[in-house]
Amino acid sequence: MMPPSNVESQPGSWRKIQERKRATGQAADEEVSTVSHLRSIFKPLGSQERGLPSTQEDYRTAFYETYRHEAEEYDREFIKKYDEDFNTTLIFVRFPMLLTCECADSVYRLVCSPQ
Amino acid sequence: VTSAFIVQVGSQLQPDPNEETAALLRVLIHKIDNTTFGGDVPAIPQWSGPPHTIVRVEAILYASLAASLFSAFLAMLGKQWLNRYASIDMRGSAIERSQNRQRKLDGIVTWYFDHVMEALPVILQFALLLLGCALSLYLWGIDRTVASVVLGATSFGVVFYAFIVVAGTASVSCPYQTPGAHTLRHIWSVFHSASPSIVNSSMFIWVLYELPSVKIFGYSIEGIAALPFNIPLLLLALAVDAYCLVRAMVRVFVALARGIPRRVAGWFRGARGSDSRTTVSDLRCISWVLQTSLDKTVHLSTLRSLTAMTTLAGFDPVLVSACFDILTGCVVVLKGKVGISPGLENLAEVSALCFLRTFSHLTSMDPTSSVIKDARQRYTRTFPLWTNLVCLQPHLGFIIIHNIFHSSLESRMGGFRRDYKYRYHWRIQWEDYKLSTNKQVILAHALAGLARFEFHKRELGYKVPRWILRFALHYLSQDPLPPASVVTDCLSIVAVDFGCTIPDTAPLNERHVHI
Numbered sequence: 001m002m003p004p005s006n007v008e009s010q011p012g013s014w015r016k017i018q019e020r021k022r023a024t025g026q027a028a029d030e031e032v033s034t035v036s037h038l039r040s041i042f043k044p045l046g047s048q049e050r051g052l053p054s055t056q057e058d059y060r061t062a063f064y065e066t067y068r069h070e071a072e073e074y075d076r077e078f079i080k081k082y083d084e085d086f087n088t089t090l091i092f093v094r095f096p097m098l099l100t101c102e103c104a105d106s107v108y109r110l111v112c113s114p115q
Numbered sequence: 116v117t118s119a120f121i122v123q124v125g126s127q128l129q130p131d132p133n134e135e136t137a138a139l140l141r142v143l144i145h146k147i148d149n150t151t152f153g154g155d156v157p158a159i160p161q162w163s164g165p166p167h168t169i170v171r172v173e174a175i176l177y178a179s180l181a182a183s184l185f186s187a188f189l190a191m192l193g194k195q196w197l198n199r200y201a202s203i204d205m206r207g208s209a210i211e212r213s214q215n216r217q218r219k220l221d222g223i224v225t226w227y228f229d230h231v232m233e234a235l236p237v238i239l240q241f242a243l244l245l246l247g248c249a250l251s252l253y254l255w256g257i258d259r260t261v262a263s264v265v266l267g268a269t270s271f272g273v274v275f276y277a278f279i280v281v282a283g284t285a286s287v288s289c290p291y292q293t294p295g296a297h298t299l300r301h302i303w304s305v306f307h308s309a310s311p312s313i314v315n316s317s318m319f320i321w322v323l324y325e326l327p328s329v330k331i332f333g334y335s336i337e338g339i340a341a342l343p344f345n346i347p348l349l350l351l352a353l354a355v356d357a358y359c360l361v362r363a364m365v366r367v368f369v370a371l372a373r374g375i376p377r378r379v380a381g382w383f384r385g386a387r388g389s390d391s392r393t394t395v396s397d398l399r400c401i402s403w404v405l406q407t408s409l410d411k412t413v414h415l416s417t418l419r420s421l422t423a424m425t426t427l428a429g430f431d432p433v434l435v436s437a438c439f440d441i442l443t444g445c446v447v448v449l450k451g452k453v454g455i456s457p458g459l460e461n462l463a464e465v466s467a468l469c470f471l472r473t474f475s476h477l478t479s480m481d482p483t484s485s486v487i488k489d490a491r492q493r494y495t496r497t498f499p500l501w502t503n504l505v506c507l508q509p510h511l512g513f514i515i516i517h518n519i520f521h522s523s524l525e526s527r528m529g530g531f532r533r534d535y536k537y538r539y540h541w542r543i544q545w546e547d548y549k550l551s552t553n554k555q556v557i558l559a560h561a562l563a564g565l566a567r568f569e570f571h572k573r574e575l576g577y578k579v580p581r582w583i584l585r586f587a588l589h590y591l592s593q594d595p596l597p598p599a600s601v602v603t604d605c606l607s608i609v610a611v612d613f614g615c616t617i618p619d620t621a622p623l624n625e626r627h628v629h630i
Contacts, residue, residue: 010606014157060397063420064210066413067400071216074407079197082232089190093183 118215130162152506172253179245193232214396221399231273233294240276247272305367318352318359395429402430405437411462418465422557427476432486435477438470439490442513443497453498454506455513467512472518472557475564482568494520511548515558518582519565543582545589555590555597559604562586566608567617579612 139156192292205215223229228505233393254262282289283296284303397420404417418441421434445463447456455463477484498504500521507513550558567581587605590597597605 039625059416059420059423062416063404064213066416067213067404068209070404070413071213072505075201075216079201081192082197083377085232085235086190086193088604089186089239091241106544 134160166256168252168256172249175245175249179242179249182238182242182245186235187237189231189235193235196228213400214393217396217400217403220403233297237294244269244273250326287368305371318355321351339433376492394424394426397424398427398430398434400432402437405441406433411459415462415465418469421469422465422472422553427473430473430476432477432481432484435470435473435486435490438466438473438504439493442466442470442516443493446513449506452503455510460510463510464512467510467516468554470516470558471512471519471561475561475568478568479564489601491520511550514543515562518580543585545586552598555601559586559590559597559601563604563607563611563617566611579608584612615620 129239138157138159142159143237144151145157200219203212205212207215251262251266251269254265276293279289279291280293280295280299283292284299287300289296364394401421404413408417409415420440421438442463445455445459445466447454452572466559474487474490478489481487494516498517498520502517504517562583566583587608590601591605591609594603610617
């Protein structure tokens with residue numbers, strides 16, 4: 001089913017007919033037949049690439065499965081490394097603080113001894 | 116770090132009440148019995164502000180405290196950022212989650228997370244240095260023996276750190292690596308690549324070596340007597356060198372500064388359209404896996420998904436290098452002949468195909484890319500013109516790559532002559548190879564892209580290489596015809612050879628639909 005030739009001059013008319021038909025339930029069969037007709041026209045051209053999308057999707061799924069394993073392993077190492085670094089920094093900040101208290105005490109004694 | 120110490124030193128910033136009490140007592144005693152202090156009349160001391168040394172010590176200590184607290188603050192934030200990175204903060208399929216994770220990882224690289232976190236220990240080391248300086252300065256005014264110990268320890272620490280930075284910069288294999296050494300090495304490599312000849316073309320060194328052999332009016336200008344002549348020459352050479360050095364440095368900094376807006380724009384840039392976003396995410400994931408993993412099975416699975424992709428829009432040029440690395444990793448030299456390692460034939464085939472595809476895409480997108488130049492250099496260095504490729508004859512992809520990288524050399528050596536005097540250009544018998552439909556599509560697209568690239572060099576006397584043209588003619592003469600996409604590419608190769616301007620064709624998927 002093709003639109004009439006004067007569809008450009010009367011843009012609303014073809015849509016109105018379709019809407020009316022759809023409302024009455026007649027359009028469904030006609031649409032199915034149109035699609036099958038178009039498929040039969042383009043079948044020779046499309047036949048050679050028909051397997052591509054499914055293959056692509058299969059490869060993509062397989063790749064992301066591999067990716068997940070690699071990412072888990074990498075992230076574990078990555079987080080462990082930085083976590084250790086941060087812990088070391090926090091310990092290092094805490095340790096000299098204690099050291100400095102001791103240091104300050106001894107200096108205080110040194111300064112105050114004449115009095 | 117220095118909070119307790121600050122409290123101690125800080126008390127000296129205010130007038131000492133004990134000292135005031137003692138002065139008042141002295142005045143009282145003098146009033147009672149004015150013979151106690153002899154002729155001296157005790158007076159109440161006037162507070163004229165804290166001593167300058169104490170103020171300086173206090174300032175350095177506060178800087179040290181701020182630095183160490185800042186590093187602790189950064190470490191605490193870093194822990195939070197890591198938790199956020201590790202958490203799965205979205206719903207969706209496994210693929211969407213993987214893409215989200217890759218986006219976060221790319222963000223870590225783009226926003227220099229590594230560099231910021233590497234600055235943590237540097238800040239702490241700086242805080243420690245400040246503490247050492249403050250202690251030395253403070254103790255110097257109290258007791259020089261104690262101060263010299265602290266000063267000695269601090270100086271030793273500084274000298275030792277400077278030594279390991281220099282050692283780490285000079286040698287990559289040195290185990291005492293520091294962030295400073297890493298930065299210095301990076302600056303040096305940038306500077307060296309920007310002006311590789313600056314060291315070799317030093318005027319000062321030239322004058323120094325050539326001076327004894329230079330003769331003025333038949334007299335050699337050497338010896339102490341000629342010193343007044345030599346010094347201005349050497350100074351002039353030094354000035355020329357300094358000018359060259361400053362000019363090179365300014366160029367490097369200008370290049371870096373020009374790159375900043377592009378880099379900053381890259382932080383906030385996002386792909387438009389859901390399709391291109393998906394493709395870009397897929398390509399980033401592929402690129403990351405190829406660069407991270409060393410497993411051949413993982414490489415094979417990843418490269419297969421790359422061959423199945425319909426478009427490479429928004430791809431990272433690093434992908435070309437990654438494919439090239441994998442391909443060269445499959446090659447082994449046995450008894451002077453180049454061959455593929457046993458068991459890696461599939462990987463070699465797929466990686467060659469992926470390399471061809473990505474390389475062709477990059478040449479059409481950015482013909483002057485440094486990645487292309489680098490790949491060409493590495494290939495011609497590893498597999499020179501006289502490489503024996505007899506064992507690689509069944510591996511079409513490798514032979515094509517060899518021809519691509521050596522074709523420009525051959526054209527320079529006398530064009531594509533029929534007699535093949537320089538028999539380094541492998542003649543491919545296309546009818547000997549039975550290619551699957553998918554491979555035909557990818558190969559035709561890649562070769563058409565390369566033919567278009569050659570077109571840009573037509574003014575220099577280049578033509579489409581004959582082996583690419585033979586590919587087009589072979590597939591156009593087949594009955595039945597190959598897929599419509601291959602026919603289009605073959606026709607575009609022929610058209611380019613005739614001198615037509617062919618715009619970049621649509622990606623594979625669109626052509627599958629439209630043709």
